[in-house]
Every structure is written in structure tokens, then in C-alpha cells.
Amino acid sequence: MTDFFNSTIGLPYGWAWFLATIIGILVIALPLMLAVAMIIYADRKIWAAMALRRGPNVVGPLGLLQSFADGLKVFLQETIVPAAANRGLFLMAPIITFTVALIVWAVVPFAPGVVLADINVGLLYVLAASSLGVYGIILSGWASNSKYPFYSALRAAAQMVSYEVAIGFVLISVVLWSGSFNLSKIVEAQRAVWPIIPVNGFGFNPLLFPMAVVFLISALAETQRAPFDLTEAESELVAGYQTEYSSMSFALFWLGEYANVILMCTLNATLFWGGWLPPVDWAPLYLVPGIIWLFAKMLFFFFVFSWIKATVPRYRYDQLMRLGWKVFLPLSLFWVFLVSGVLMYYRVGI
Amino acid sequence: MIQAIAFYLFAAIVILAGAMTISSRNPVHSVMWLILAFFNAAGLMVLVGAEFIAMLLVIVYVGAVAVLFLFVVMMMDIDFAQLRTEVARYAAIGLGLGALLAVEVMIAAFAWNSGKVHLGRRVAPIDPAMPNIQALGHLLYSRYLFLFEAAGFILLVAMIGAIVLTHRERTGTRPQNVSRQVARRPEDATRNVKPPVGQGVEL
Numbered sequence: 001m002t003d004f005f006n007s008t009i010g011l012p013y014g015w016a017w018f019l020a021t022i023i024g025i026l027v028i029a030l031p032l033m034l035a036v037a038m039i040i041y042a043d044r045k046i047w048a049a050m051a052l053r054r055g056p057n058v059v060g061p062l063g064l065l066q067s068f069a070d071g072l073k074v075f076l077q078e079t080i081v082p083a084a085a086n087r088g089l090f091l092m093a094p095i096i097t098f099t100v101a102l103i104v105w106a107v108v109p110f111a112p113g114v115v116l117a118d119i120n121v122g123l124l125y126v127l128a129a130s131s132l133g134v135y136g137i138i139l140s141g142w143a144s145n146s147k148y149p150f151y152s153a154l155r156a157a158a159q160m161v162s163y164e165v166a167i168g169f170v171l172i173s174v175v176l177w178s179g180s181f182n183l184s185k186i187v188e189a190q191r192a193v194w195p196i197i198p199v200n201g202f203g204f205n206p207l208l209f210p211m212a213v214v215f216l217i218s219a220l221a222e223t224q225r226a227p228f229d230l231t232e233a234e235s236e237l238v239a240g241y242q243t244e245y246s247s248m249s250f251a252l253f254w255l256g257e258y259a260n261v262i263l264m265c266t267l268n269a270t271l272f273w274g275g276w277l278p279p280v281d282w283a284p285l286y287l288v289p290g291i292i293w294l295f296a297k298m299l300f301f302f303f304v305f306s307w308i309k310a311t312v313p314r315y316r317y318d319q320l321m322r323l324g325w326k327v328f329l330p331l332s333l334f335w336v337f338l339v340s341g342v343l344m345y346y347r348v349g350i
Numbered sequence: 351m352i353q354a355i356a357f358y359l360f361a362a363i364v365i366l367a368g369a370m371t372i373s374s375r376n377p378v379h380s381v382m383w384l385i386l387a388f389f390n391a392a393g394l395m396v397l398v399g400a401e402f403i404a405m406l407l408v409i410v411y412v413g414a415v416a417v418l419f420l421f422v423v424m425m426m427d428i429d430f431a432q433l434r435t436e437v438a439r440y441a442a443i444g445l446g447l448g449a450l451l452a453v454e455v456m457i458a459a460f461a462w463n464s465g466k467v468h469l470g471r472r473v474a475p476i477d478p479a480m481p482n483i484q485a486l487g488h489l490l491y492s493r494y495l496f497l498f499e500a501a502g503f504i505l506l507v508a509m510i511g512a513i514v515l516t517h518r519e520r521t522g523t524r525p526q527n528v529s530r531q532v533a534r535r536p537e538d539a540t541r542n543v544k545p546p547v548g549q550g551v552e553l
């Protein structure tokens with residue numbers, strides 16, 4: 001699009017790039033908001049179906065407009081700031097959560113060449129941006145000046161920092177295998193990982209499959225979805241860090257949380273299951289646009305997330321920490337050694 | 351043009367955030383300003399083409415170190431009145447350090463104006479087309495391998511040292527034994543009885 005503004009309309013390169021980037025951001029962010037609204041509806045429907053209930057079915061046909069009705073409702077509510085709260089940080093926390101959930105999407109490739117920022121440190125950018133997500137939660141807990149949000153913030157911070165370590169090592173195995181930090185190149189490297197049945201995706205590689213499982217579970221912990229939703233464990237912490245929030249500040253947390261969930265599903269699809277490549281490297285499957293394959297994989301993983309939420313009981317906090325530090329960290333660290341050893345043997349021949 | 355705007359934006363915010371870090375009353379606000387300063391410094395790194403360093407700055411400092419700072423600062427019981435009396439005590443040291451830094455910056459600026467330093471030769475010439483994450487990797491894992499490993503080793507020793515210093519054996523606690531909890535079956539904990547009517551079960 002930069003070329004279009006630059007050569008067809010005749011803007012100088014800098015301004016053409018600026019305009020193209022702004023349009024790119026809008027093209028990603030606005031449909032994302034719509035997707036978040038629909039995915040909340042899907043989550044509630046899946047959850048209801050597994051509990052043999054109907055779920056949202058009143059607003060609009062099949063209840064499709066439920067999320068928009070909820071959005072309108074919170075938009076019209078009054079924003080309440082507790083008297084003892086730290087006003088500035090209290091209002092900034094949901095904005096940080098929401099913004100951080102959006103900025104990671106800049107490096108996600110939707111189809112060959114369709115990516116806002118095709119940078120060669122893409123995966124590091126994802127790690128950097130996801131490590132910022134914890135600030136929104138810590139700040140909301142502290143600024144609320146209330147004990148349950150504060151407990152929740154402490155839990156969230158410990159949980160996210162712990163699981164980021166495991167995620168980092170899992171990403172290193174992927175980077176070692178694909179030889180690049182660029183997400184588009186990682187997707188390209190997943191073409192036909194098996195010689196006999198040419199399936200696309202590192203997850204089909206038996207060596208990397210355990211890492212795909214570790215990543216999926218760590219993604220649940222990182223987004224604080226059930227069974228790791230101890231930060232908003234309603235039986236002990238009221239509503240966790242969002243207890244004191246109302247109106248749009250509450251809605252921003254909600255939107256940011258679900259945008260993060262979609263992001264983690266997309267990353268799962270991109271890093272382990274071939275991104276915009278079809279599952280099998282077979283010519284007719286390439287007739288379907290890459291973005292549809294990506295969305296299909298993303299929705300599948302979202303279904304898995306909802307499925308887990310509906311069926312698995314919540315972990316105890318010590319079990320959560322044990323899983324992160326005593327199981328996933330040694331396992332993923334060992335896998336880094338294993339993957340580099342195998343790569344040395346096959347590619348370098350030592 | 352856009353680069354210049356971005357540079358002045360980032361640079362101005364770094365300076366402003368740095369000033370606010372030392373002048374804001376609330377320590378939590380100080381840490382937040384510090385994070386803003388880190389973040390904009392990362393932006394400056396991106397502008398000079400060191401994207402790997404920028405990402406490391408955000409991951410390590412913003413994502414890990416500053417979270418720990420924030421944790422510690424939030425846990426403190428802050429007494430604002432006492433904080434203000436301490437300012438007078440440490441003002442002399444602070445001003446001295448500030449003056450030292452200002453002089454250093456001035457010397458650097460004069461030295462820079464008088465022409466650049468001629469390096470003898472570059473020990474490891476880098477292909478300009480190579481992304482800097484690869485260039486750093488090549489350098490660290492070939493030429494500076496032993497130094498790099500030594501740095502890693504020192505960090506490992508420091509970590510073990512910290513664990514040894516802070517670890518203490520707790521007695522009298524009853525920790526969760528997860529494998530025993532998992533191994534426990536319904537038969538071990540419950541019993542199915544059929545008591546005669548009117549007699550109940552034994553306690």
C-alpha cells in the first residue's frame with residue numbers, strides 16, 4: 001500500500017508509509033474488535049452447550065447481538081472511581097491492558113505478505129509486548145486500594161512471569177528449528193515437515209509436538225483462562241483485579257482479555273500448526289485463501305480453550321506454580337538441548 | 351522527516367520521564383515513569399537500527415526488572431512525611447552526582463565536536479545486510495564464545511549463591527505432597543456400608 005500512495009498518488013515516501021501504516025492498523029484493529037465481540041458470544045454459547053443450557057438467545061437472531069447489547073449497556077453506565085483509589089493509575093490500567101493486547105497483532109502474518117510489520121525480530125516483539133500485559137493487572141490491583149484486587153494482582157504477576165519463562169524456551173525450540181525470528185519465515189519453514197505425508201506444521205513433527213502442548217497450556221496460564229483463572233477466582237477474590245471497575249474501564253479489561261485469548265490461539269496456529277498454510281501440502285488446498293486457514297485453526301484452538309474452560313476444574317495456586325516451575329521449565333529447557341542436538345546431527349553433521 | 355519527528359518525540363519523552371522519575375512523590379509513580387523512559391529508550395534503539403537491543407531492553411528491563419521494582423515498591427509502607435525529610439539528607443550527594451554527570455556529558459560533547467576517534471581496525475567486520483540479531487549471534491558464538499560462556503557461568507554462580515544465601519530448612523511444616531494426592535483413590539478414603547435400620551453407623 002505504501003507503493004500505491006508513493007507512486008500512484010505521488011506522496012513523498014515517508015508520508016506514504018505513514019498513511020499506509022495507519023490504514024493497516026485500522027484494518028487490523030477494527031475487525032479485531034468485532035471478532036472479540038463475536039468470540040465472547042461463541043465462548044458463552046460453547047460453554048452453555050457443554051452445560052446443556054441455551055446460552056445467550058434473546059438479543060438478535062440466536063442471540064448474536066448479545067455482546068453488542070452488553071457493550072452498549074456498559075457504555076451507558078457511570079464510571080465509578082473509588083475515593084481511596086489512585087485516580088490516574090486506576091484509569092490508566094485498563095487502557096494499558098487493552099493497548100498491549102492490540103499491539104502484538106502488528107507482527108502476526110495473516111497470509112503470505114499480509115502483515116503490518118514484517119520485522120526480523122517478530123517473535124521477540126511478541127515476547128516483549130506480552131510481558132507488558134502484566135502491568136495493566138498489577139496497576140489495577142494496586143491503584144484500586146482494595147485488598148482483593150491487590151491479592152489478585154500479586155497472583156497474576158507471579159503467574160504471568162512464571163509461565164513467560166516456559167513460553168520463552170518453547171519459542172526458542174521453534175526458532176532453532178525454523179532458523180528465524182520472523183513470523184512469516186517461521187510459517188514458511190513449516191511447509192511439508194514430513195517427506196512421506198507432506199503435512200504443514202511443526203506440531204506434526206513428533207519432536208516438536210510436546211512443545212506445542214506445553215505452549216497451549218502455558219497460553220492458558222498466560223491469558224488467565226480456566227483452569228488457571230486464579231486471578232479472578234470468584235469464590236475467594238470477588239472478581240479479582242477488576243472488582244472495583246465499572247462501565248467502560250471494566251469493558252476495556254474484558255476486551256483486552258479476549259483480544260489476548262484470540263492472539264494466543266492465533267500464535268498457536270502460526271507457530272505450530274502452519275499459520276496460513278493448509279494442513280496438508282497438496283495443491284488443491286492452496287485454492288482456499290491463507291487467511292481462511294489461519295482463521296479456521298484459530299477458531300479450532302478457541303474451541304479447545306472454551307472446552308477446557310467448561311470441563312476442567314480450577315487449579316490450586318501451589319499446583320499452578322509447581323506445573324510452571326517444576327514441570328514446564330525443566331521440560332522446555334531439556335527440549336531446547338534436544339532440538340539443538342538433533343539439528344546439529346542432521347544439519348551440521350557433528 | 352518522520353525519523354526526525356520520532357527521534358525528538360522519543361528523546362523528549364525519555365528526558366521528561368527521567369525527570370519525573372526522580373521528582374515524583376509517590377514511588378509507584380516513579381517506577382511507572384522509569385518504565386516509560388525504558389520504553390522510549392527502546393524506541394530510540396529501533397531508530398538507530400538496533401532492533402535486537404531494543405527488544406531485549408523491553409523484555410529484560412520492562413518485562414522483568416521493572417516488574418520486580420514495582421513489586422517491592424508496592425509492598426512498602428510509604429511514609430510521605432519521612433520521605434521529605436530524607437530528601438534534605440541526601441540532596442548533597444544527589445547534586446554532586448548530577449554535577450559529575452553533567453560535566454561528563456559536556457566533556458563528551460566537546461570531544462565529539464573535535465572530531466571522531468580513529469579506531470585502529472575493526473576486529474570483526476559485519477556484513478551491513480545481515481540483521482543485527484544474526485550478526486550478534488555470529489560474533490558471540492564464534493569470536494567471543496569463551497567470554498560469552500564465562501558471563502553465563504558467572505550469572506549461574508550468582509543465582510546459586512542467591513539461593514544458598516536465602517534458602518533455609520523449614521521444620522514443622524506440612525507441605526502438599528502432590529504425588530500422594532494424585533495417587534489417592536476413592537477406595538482409600540471412603541467406605542460403602544449398609545447399616546441395619548435404626549442402628550446407624552459407628553463413629
